[in-house]
Amino acid sequence: MNAPAAVSHLLPAIALRPVPQALLDALAQRFGAQCSTAQAVREQHGRDEGSLQAPPPSAVVFAQSTQDVQDAIRLAAQHDVPVIPYAAGSSLEGHLLAVQGGISLDLNRMNRVLRINAEDLTVTVQPGITRKQLNEAIKDTGLFFPIDPGADASIGGMAATRASGTNAVRYGTMRENVLALEVVMASGDAIRTGTRAKKSSAGYDLTRLMVGSEGTLGVMTEITVRLYPLPEAVSAAICSFPSIEAAVRTVIQTIQLGVPIARCELIDAHSVRMVNQHSKLGLREEPLLLMEFHGSPASVQEQAETVQAIAHEFGGNAFEWATTPEERTRLWTARHNAYFAAIQSRPGCQAISTDTCVPISRLADCLLESIQEADASGVPYFLVGHVGDGNFHFGYLIDPAVPEERVRAERLNHQLVARALGMGGTCTGEHGVGIHKMGFLLDEAGAGAVGVMRAIKQALDPKNILNPGKIFAV
Amino acid sequence: MNAPAAVSHLLPAIALRPVPQALLDALAQRFGAQCSTAQAVREQHGRDEGSLQAPPPSAVVFAQSTQDVQDAIRLAAQHDVPVIPYAAGSSLEGHLLAVQGGISLDLNRMNRVLRINAEDLTVTVQPGITRKQLNEAIKDTGLFFPIDPGADASIGGMAATRASGTNAVRYGTMRENVLALEVVMASGDAIRTGTRAKKSSAGYDLTRLMVGSEGTLGVMTEITVRLYPLPEAVSAAICSFPSIEAAVRTVIQTIQLGVPIARCELIDAHSVRMVNQHSKLGLREEPLLLMEFHGSPASVQEQAETVQAIAHEFGGNAFEWATTPEERTRLWTARHNAYFAAIQSRPGCQAISTDTCVPISRLADCLLESIQEADASGVPYFLVGHVGDGNFHFGYLIDPAVPEERVRAERLNHQLVARALGMGGTCTGEHGVGIHKMGFLLDEAGAGAVGVMRAIKQALDPKNILNPGKIFAV
Numbered sequence: 001m002n003a004p005a006a007v008s009h010l011l012p013a014i015a016l017r018p019v020p021q022a023l024l025d026a027l028a029q030r031f032g033a034q035c036s037t038a039q040a041v042r043e044q045h046g047r048d049e050g051s052l053q054a055p056p057p058s059a060v061v062f063a064q065s066t067q068d069v070q071d072a073i074r075l076a077a078q079h080d081v082p083v084i085p086y087a088a089g090s091s092l093e094g095h096l097l098a099v100q101g102g103i104s105l106d107l108n109r110m111n112r113v114l115r116i117n118a119e120d121l122t123v124t125v126q127p128g129i130t131r132k133q134l135n136e137a138i139k140d141t142g143l144f145f146p147i148d149p150g151a152d153a154s155i156g157g158m159a160a161t162r163a164s165g166t167n168a169v170r171y172g173t174m175r176e177n178v179l180a181l182e183v184v185m186a187s188g189d190a191i192r193t194g195t196r197a198k199k200s201s202a203g204y205d206l207t208r209l210m211v212g213s214e215g216t217l218g219v220m221t222e223i224t225v226r227l228y229p230l231p232e233a234v235s236a237a238i239c240s241f242p243s244i245e246a247a248v249r250t251v252i253q254t255i256q257l258g259v260p261i262a263r264c265e266l267i268d269a270h271s272v273r274m275v276n277q278h279s280k281l282g283l284r285e286e287p288l289l290l291m292e293f294h295g296s297p298a299s300v301q302e303q304a305e306t307v308q309a310i311a312h313e314f315g316g317n318a319f320e321w322a323t324t325p326e327e328r329t330r331l332w333t334a335r336h337n338a339y340f341a342a343i344q345s346r347p348g349c350q351a352i353s354t355d356t357c358v359p360i361s362r363l364a365d366c367l368l369e370s371i372q373e374a375d376a377s378g379v380p381y382f383l384v385g386h387v388g389d390g391n392f393h394f395g396y397l398i399d400p401a402v403p404e405e406r407v408r409a410e411r412l413n414h415q416l417v418a419r420a421l422g423m424g425g426t427c428t429g430e431h432g433v434g435i436h437k438m439g440f441l442l443d444e445a446g447a448g449a450v451g452v453m454r455a456i457k458q459a460l461d462p463k464n465i466l467n468p469g470k471i472f473a474v
Numbered sequence: 475m476n477a478p479a480a481v482s483h484l485l486p487a488i489a490l491r492p493v494p495q496a497l498l499d500a501l502a503q504r505f506g507a508q509c510s511t512a513q514a515v516r517e518q519h520g521r522d523e524g525s526l527q528a529p530p531p532s533a534v535v536f537a538q539s540t541q542d543v544q545d546a547i548r549l550a551a552q553h554d555v556p557v558i559p560y561a562a563g564s565s566l567e568g569h570l571l572a573v574q575g576g577i578s579l580d581l582n583r584m585n586r587v588l589r590i591n592a593e594d595l596t597v598t599v600q601p602g603i604t605r606k607q608l609n610e611a612i613k614d615t616g617l618f619f620p621i622d623p624g625a626d627a628s629i630g631g632m633a634a635t636r637a638s639g640t641n642a643v644r645y646g647t648m649r650e651n652v653l654a655l656e657v658v659m660a661s662g663d664a665i666r667t668g669t670r671a672k673k674s675s676a677g678y679d680l681t682r683l684m685v686g687s688e689g690t691l692g693v694m695t696e697i698t699v700r701l702y703p704l705p706e707a708v709s710a711a712i713c714s715f716p717s718i719e720a721a722v723r724t725v726i727q728t729i730q731l732g733v734p735i736a737r738c739e740l741i742d743a744h745s746v747r748m749v750n751q752h753s754k755l756g757l758r759e760e761p762l763l764l765m766e767f768h769g770s771p772a773s774v775q776e777q778a779e780t781v782q783a784i785a786h787e788f789g790g791n792a793f794e795w796a797t798t799p800e801e802r803t804r805l806w807t808a809r810h811n812a813y814f815a816a817i818q819s820r821p822g823c824q825a826i827s828t829d830t831c832v833p834i835s836r837l838a839d840c841l842l843e844s845i846q847e848a849d850a851s852g853v854p855y856f857l858v859g860h861v862g863d864g865n866f867h868f869g870y871l872i873d874p875a876v877p878e879e880r881v882r883a884e885r886l887n888h889q890l891v892a893r894a895l896g897m898g899g900t901c902t903g904e905h906g907v908g909i910h911k912m913g914f915l916l917d918e919a920g921a922g923a924v925g926v927m928r929a930i931k932q933a934l935d936p937k938n939i940l941n942p943g944k945i946f947a948v
Contacts, residue, residue, distance in 0.1 A: 119835035162675040191922035197831040200900035201636040204927045208682035229732035258703035357671040361593035426674035448665035453678045459933035
């Protein structure tokens, strides 16, 4: 099977690396029923939620322990065969595609909570646990794990892509919240990085080197993350605005004043319409900010009053409040489902999702110019954003059967990334590089920095077996 | 000149690498008066605030630009000669010692503020600027840079050691506050890492790999850090306790409740006495917590009331308030001078400073066992701690002319580190590894993780010219 056009137009043509029968036999012998070569299983593990495609992996190993991960990697290394870690499958950037062939390492069965240290506000988990499973497991502790990408992603996948979500404006991203790791390296050896201490100056920061390395430097088998006390008071508010600009100016001033807002999400009128249809909400179909305030009752009230006063200055309507936990959950679930709501709004469509993030002072310019460009192009789109962080996503809705639609969407994406980089921003705030943004990374970081990344990859994975062909071309 | 005993008892004996006259000639030709081989200049650049000693570097280059740094490194690389970056000289761990010989690269003249982006809460500086110079330069913006190690360290040195200080419990360390870098690599090429966007998933986190790499992977020539709005209200309080345990239990409960305290420092009765003498303060000579609260007036009051109630439970006295900015400055200056106050309390002494950091639930056990041990040893000491982070420093005061004193102090340090590691902590919360803690790092991270660090070093600095002999033995 040849690599389909969607990949080959982005990548230099790379031959699939052979997966010898001897490896498949060795995996079957070592893993028995934990290894599958069934077509349906392989196909399920050969794709993600993004729009790119590649041939599926040759086999899938369902790891149940660190030892399983070590053995699978050692066997693959003996045959120079790529290993692609897999859990929730919710990447948007082609991270899970076997672009050079190889085997998929499914970590979903490694989904246990290993140690809750409630007094220290930390928990140690296996990589396959999802963010919702984790929060369910710790719900009796009075603590929560705030990082929430749209999908119910795995903690391993979130660490590997340096994910964030709606709470990052207050609680940070996986970069700030992963304390320690156990990682299986390309040799099959496991190392530990970091400790449970809140800070450390003990040598190179291998934890943060692994976080965001997209499975290319090692496979995480234990992850220690920070937890936070459930806030004493929580208050969510919706505010509609006469324009996106008015909403964004409100956000900028809120951040510059140092208001410790917990969530600050923009959704444009298109997205509101899609979300209303999908989640049966009756939100006003205007640009909205969805906000949440955490703290003591007095502090929450103070924050809300400050932001309401700012919003008022920019023509925002009075806040509508989601006061009960149920109302709040309904609201944020709807926000998290915006991507799926958009996909469903145009049957058979795919979304090309952008992920730029800019310094807050440039957010209005970046958004408004990009909206103008998207409107002029005629490409249907939705727009949502973690605007408190300067991060937003256009989703260009294309018909995959019409190649020109993809070309037009990708052109918009290129123009947006160029604009964001020119403003001191990044091509990816939270989704990662994967296959899709390798060219953008080169534009952003420059050949020198990408060369340093490549040198590190070469030093730690000399056979290039760990999720090869991602982040940078080989 | 041979390496003195202080170094050789910690390091495998490593021969000084030759510094050929041809290099000194080339440096003199390229740098003219910006290069010195004067004995006094070399000696000043061959030591730091710690107790270790080594022969001085063969020359000192005073860099004024990124180009100067590039040229100095390229010339040194041609001759396989080590390059040791130098700025404030305030390391405690031997970071600045030319243990393999080489040249010192003085960055003090690179101390400009390059770009203030007040709206984005960021500033870009050269590495030689000190934290006080930086805060002076931005004082009209309504923003401040919170990271404050005891010394008036350079921002470059602070980034290189992943430093923190008294504000880290609220504002994080250099790990959380460096956004982007320009770094000159061992090849002499300059790369850029990170952007001014608040978050990013764009490839390997080279920024955080460089932060804490102690000059062994590259020399930082531009540093972009986060700033914070000056809090609307600030309130500092002193509270004395009947015992260290009572003070520490107060801290633990404060942190576990999620109170966003801005500073939370323990000083023991010995240190209070030394600080009183040095800074002419009349603090009660009992274990004290020095605290600071930042926020809106209402929030500051709420935080202070919460902590006062907790302190009261553990027998703490009523808070004494430092309400004016002058009183607060006097208090924190005294805290920052604790190290120097201690040194002066025993004329001619040196301090062996410990730097362990443990998960907060183990802080009381770790401190109390270590105090008992220190008291039993008869070694005079002082104790201060950023206890909100679980980080504390014993300073064992030794007479450098009496070798047994050093041996006893180092034994205490070993026991303390072993205890902290056993509790899930780290050997260094903020001072870095340098020469002094190479053995501790191996204990903490394990041979596997240190092997990964070494592989990265080898890949990025194949001639081992950048501050060699630090973090791990070569």
